[in-house]
Amino acid sequence: MPVELKILALGALLLFVHIFVAIRFKTAQYGRKWNVGARDEAIPPANEMTGRTARAQANFLETFPIAIIALIGVVVANRTSPTTALGGWIWLGARLAYLPLYAAGVRVVRTIAWTFSMIGLGMVLWPLLAG
Secondary structure, X not given: OOHHHHHHHHHHHHHHHHHHHHHHHHHHHHOHHHHHXXXXXXXXXXXXXXXXHHXXXXXXXXXXXXXXXXXXXXXXXXXXXXXXXXXXXXXXXXXXXXXXXXXXXXXXXXXXHHHHHHXXXXXXXXXXXXX
């Protein structure tokens, strides 16, 4: 199995982590009744941690489709290489670092992690674009 697919599966696992971390803080703020309810009622603004984890999740959801297309694309197009594998690992490692950095409110380093994740995706996408 190409390593790019393993990276993608680990990315899907990271999506679960984002979902569960965000919902954990939403439930802590709004309560279990809110969590198991229809969530139709108006709720107060998110506190810092709830907001940060929700925004980190939203950011991951914005970029994960790009990773899916890139990682599956190089496998389907038979364009995998050590560079696409390295790019995938860079993307995954940077995205793994991003969540705790965002949750902790670390500004500049969080942005650097995001930038590295985009560089990693670029390394994966390049063979599809230049081929």
